[in-house]
Structure formats: structure tokens, C-alpha cells
Amino acid sequence: MSAARYDVAVIGSGAGGAVQAYALARRGLSVVVIERGKREDPTTFAHDEAVQFPRLYKHGGLQTTVDRNLVIAQGATVGGSTVINNAIWLRADLDYVLPRWEQAGARVERSDLETAYATLEKWLHVEPLPPRRANHGTDPFINGARALGLEAGLLDHNRNTCIACGWCNYGCKYNRKTSALVTFIPWAEQRGARILDRCLEARILTRGDRATGVRFVREGRVEEVEAERVVVAAGAIGSSAVLLQSGIALDGRVGEGFHAFAGVHVTAEFADPLDSFDGIGLCAYVKPGLSEEYVLENYFSPPGVFSLVVGGWFTDHFERMLRYRYFAQAGVQVPTVPSGRIRLGRKGDVQIRFSLSAHELEVIRQGIKALGEIFFAGGAIRVLPATYGRIEFARREELDLLGKLCPGPDDLSLGSAHPQGGNLMHADPRRGVVGLDHKVKGFQNLFVSDSSVFPVNIRANCQATVMAMSLRASEYVAR
Ligand SMILES: Cc1cc2nc3c(=O)[nH]c(=O)nc-3n(C[C@H](O)[C@H](O)[C@H](O)COP(=O)(O)OP(=O)(O)OC[C@H]3O[C@@H](n4cnc5c(N)ncnc54)[C@H](O)[C@@H]3O)c2cc1C
Numbered sequence: 001m002s003a004a005r006y007d008v009a010v011i012g013s014g015a016g017g018a019v020q021a022y023a024l025a026r027r028g029l030s031v032v033v034i035e036r037g038k039r040e041d042p043t044t045f046a047h048d049e050a051v052q053f054p055r056l057y058k059h060g061g062l063q064t065t066v067d068r069n070l071v072i073a074q075g076a077t078v079g080g081s082t083v084i085n086n087a088i089w090l091r092a093d094l095d096y097v098l099p100r101w102e103q104a105g106a107r108v109e110r111s112d113l114e115t116a117y118a119t120l121e122k123w124l125h126v127e128p129l130p131p132r133r134a135n136h137g138t139d140p141f142i143n144g145a146r147a148l149g150l151e152a153g154l155l156d157h158n159r160n161t162c163i164a165c166g167w168c169n170y171g172c173k174y175n176r177k178t179s180a181l182v183t184f185i186p187w188a189e190q191r192g193a194r195i196l197d198r199c200l201e202a203r204i205l206t207r208g209d210r211a212t213g214v215r216f217v218r219e220g221r222v223e224e225v226e227a228e229r230v231v232v233a234a235g236a237i238g239s240s241a242v243l244l245q246s247g248i249a250l251d252g253r254v255g256e257g258f259h260a261f262a263g264v265h266v267t268a269e270f271a272d273p274l275d276s277f278d279g280i281g282l283c284a285y286v287k288p289g290l291s292e293e294y295v296l297e298n299y300f301s302p303p304g305v306f307s308l309v310v311g312g313w314f315t316d317h318f319e320r321m322l323r324y325r326y327f328a329q330a331g332v333q334v335p336t337v338p339s340g341r342i343r344l345g346r347k348g349d350v351q352i353r354f355s356l357s358a359h360e361l362e363v364i365r366q367g368i369k370a371l372g373e374i375f376f377a378g379g380a381i382r383v384l385p386a387t388y389g390r391i392e393f394a395r396r397e398e399l400d401l402l403g404k405l406c407p408g409p410d411d412l413s414l415g416s417a418h419p420q421g422g423n424l425m426h427a428d429p430r431r432g433v434v435g436l437d438h439k440v441k442g443f444q445n446l447f448v449s450d451s452s453v454f455p456v457n458i459r460a461n462c463q464a465t466v467m468a469m470s471l472r473a474s475e476y477v478a479r
């Protein structure tokens, strides 16, 4: 078998991998991208959750931690999670993040990130989200927060001439979201990059301290590419798994320090119909203070996901669903500490060993309470946190009962779309998995470039910072 030869092989085509492919191809390097998911034609995307979940989400959207308490959503398609994300562009608060990263052994220059954010914002048409495109639950959220003296407002987004259909989490069939599938991937191809989709069982090939290529199974056949440099960008969880499956464990450090920006939905009912499904799902946030431990963002979900987070059982659930037009929604998310680990089970299955701490759960409960207060101040008549038991609050004072009503993690319907860590960045050659140059310890030409390198949680939606770090990393890979 003669293998094709490239300057760079990139494993994974999401926010990290697609930026890497484009940035390297535009420098004139030959690039191949090896992606496990399928390449989709956006014009065929359906406005139907039952069709799109298995088509675009890893494990059909059912990926969970080993204890089953946290659902972790990730994309599994060319373009990765950018295809299913909400296109919210939120620069991390660098006053919050950079000192924490430095304390954890990873000093990253502010100017590097700021330059990268600015470049990406031009490329991806980032602009303030127009108020007329926001979902109709946004006004009560912002007004309620402001009535309580909180700083709230619309977020920035990466869309162009969006028609606000509200189906971003299932792929944009109108190509209005500037996801990697319609930006970096075709831009890289225009510069000669090759994108190989449906590549299973990717393994990094190594000789001594060098990666020599990637082996994978495509359409039932074992294939190989040779590469001068290999970049792993299979996302948090995925990248640790690829390294471990390739026999690269670095004395147990690969997979250590997994963390998530995780939380719970809160649904609020209003006396008159809002029709929050009409408009962009995620639009606004309450700006957190520097030391604050949670972030509040409004959101509205299509009926399938809504039915999972509105709570209630049988007739009660049915009656809530009948009032779909009357609700607004928001979420509280906390940045967890890097206490988790990604491991391979005895049968080679990928395990996410991670649980939220008692403190993190308490912060989530405080956030639920804060959202309840915001919605009541915005005119809500009922507040329904995403719990498994039947819990609803009709008055602000009742929110104090939350701790008693849901004491444990299995009382709350916890989720995250922002997994991070597992291949932590650390300047010390004996600690972490990658150095400040994204190079895997002990290797000359193997890199990781995605959310798995974040040493400490960035307390924000991740795509902007994953892309910015990836653009920064491309400088080192190109060298
Ligand atoms: C539903 C949802 C909504 C979100 N909304 C927002 C938002 O509005 N704003 C925001 O900032 N962030 C959002 N995010 C998060 C953001 O999209 C991610 O943080 C970001 O895409 C992560 O980039 P990544 O490169 O680390 O991983 P991903 O983008 O997930 O890419 C990883 C890629 O690697 C592939 N892969 C995995 N394993 C292998 C393997 N073994 N071999 C080959 N390929 C592999 C995957 O299929 C995938 O394509 C959202 C995420 C989700 C799931």
C-alpha cells in the first residue's frame, strides 16, 4: 500500500481542526483532514430533531459521563460542533482566564489571543445579534435582569443575513451561520487541502519521537497517510481518546484534567403567548462579574429538547407541552474544576469519568434561583427548573426551597455543550500533555489544537477561544 504524503495531517474538522487546516493551507502547506463524521449537504438539513440528532451529534446526542449525570453534546460531522452550535461569539474574559491559566502553568500572551479573535471576527462576519432576530423570550429575560440591577444584553454572533428560523442546533440549511462547514473547510479546499470524511479508528503512527502519519478505516478499507506533522483536533474527549488509542499516554497524563462548562435549563411560563420558538435560540446573557461563579444565558429549544427539559411526567408533562407558546427559557452554566479523566475501558470504549462537586452543584442551584428571580421580575407566572421530580415555583420566595427539593446531581437534568481539558497545556516538560506551543510532550512534530488543551475552564461558550487558540497554534505547527 503506498500512502499519500502531506505536510500536515489534521485529525478532526471542528472549530480547532478546520481553523488549523485553513491557516496551514493558506501558508502553502499540503494538508489532509481526517474526520470521523460524514460530510453533509446543508441544503438537505431537516427541521426535525429526530432526523438531525443521529445525523449530526456524537452518539446521537446521548453522550454521557460514566455516572450518567451529565449529558455532553458534541458534533460528529465535517465542521464538528460548529455545525450544530448556536453561533454565539463570546470572547473569553481574559482578565478572568489568563491569570488562572498562568497559575496552572500555561502562560498565554493576551495580545496573541486578541489578535486571533480580531482576525477570526472579520473572517466569520461576527457582529452584534440584531434585536429583531432574537427569540421572543429574550425581552422578558433582559428586562427582568435589568429590573434587578444586573448588566444584561444581546451577545455577538457569527451569522450573515440570518432569517432567524431558530434551528441552529440541527445545522443551518440556509448557510447563514458561518460554521466551519461553509467557511474554513471549503476555504482550505480552495487552497488544496483534502478533506476525508467517515474515517473510523484513526490511529497516529509514530517512530521514536516523531509522528509519521495516520492510519484509519474508510469505507471498510484500512488506509494510511504519511505526514511531516500531525495535529490532533478531535475535540475534548475525542483527542484524548485518539492519543490513548494510539498508545500515547504520557504516564497517565493523557485524559487527566477534563472539565466542562455545565449546567441546567430553566423554563418560565408567561400569561400570554410569547412564541419564543420564533427567532434565534441563544441571544442574551447576564454579564458575570470577575469573581462570579456562574453565567446566565437565555435560550429557547425546539420541541424535542424542550420536552426533555421542561420537566413533569405524563399528564402534567403533556399539559406543559400544550403551552409551548407561553414559555421563555434560559440556562445557568458553571465552569467546573479540571477533576475529570478520559479513559479507555477494557473493551476500548471511551469513558468520561467526571462528576460535579457538591460546591459546583450548589453554584448551579444559586444560578437557578437567580434565573427564577430574573423571570419573575420579567413577568413570569411560573418557573420550572429542569429537574426529574415535579418542581415548579409560582412565587419568588419559593425559590429558596430549591436546595431541599433537589439535593443531588441526579435530581437535576445536567448538560454541557462545552467540554474542555484532558490534554492540558503546561510549560513544564514533565507536566500536562502539550507545551505552550501545543506540541505533545516527548514528540517533535505531534500537536493538539482544540478545547482539550484548556488548562482551566474559560467560563464562556468555547468556539471563539478554541478558534483563536487554534490560529495561534498554527504558527507553531507551520514552523
Ligand atoms: C449544541 C451546541 C451548541 C453550542 N453553541 C455554541 C455557541 O453558540 N457558541 C460557542 O462559542 N460555542 C458553542 N458550542 C461549543 C463549540 O461549538 C465548541 O466548543 C467547539 O466547536 C469545540 O471545538 P473543538 O475543535 O474542540 O471540537 P469540535 O468542534 O467538536 O470538533 C471535533 C471534531 O473531531 C471529530 N472527531 C472526534 N473523534 C474523532 C476521531 N477519532 N477521528 C476523527 N475525527 C474525530 C468530531 O467528529 C468533530 O468533527 C456549542 C456546542 C454544541 C454541541
Ligand code: SF4
Binding pocket: 087, 159, 162, 163, 164, 165, 166, 167, 168, 171, 172, 173, 174, 175, 176, 177, 279, 280, 281
Ligand atoms: S437561525 Fe439563522 S443561522 Fe440559525 S439555522 Fe436559522 S437561518 Fe440558520
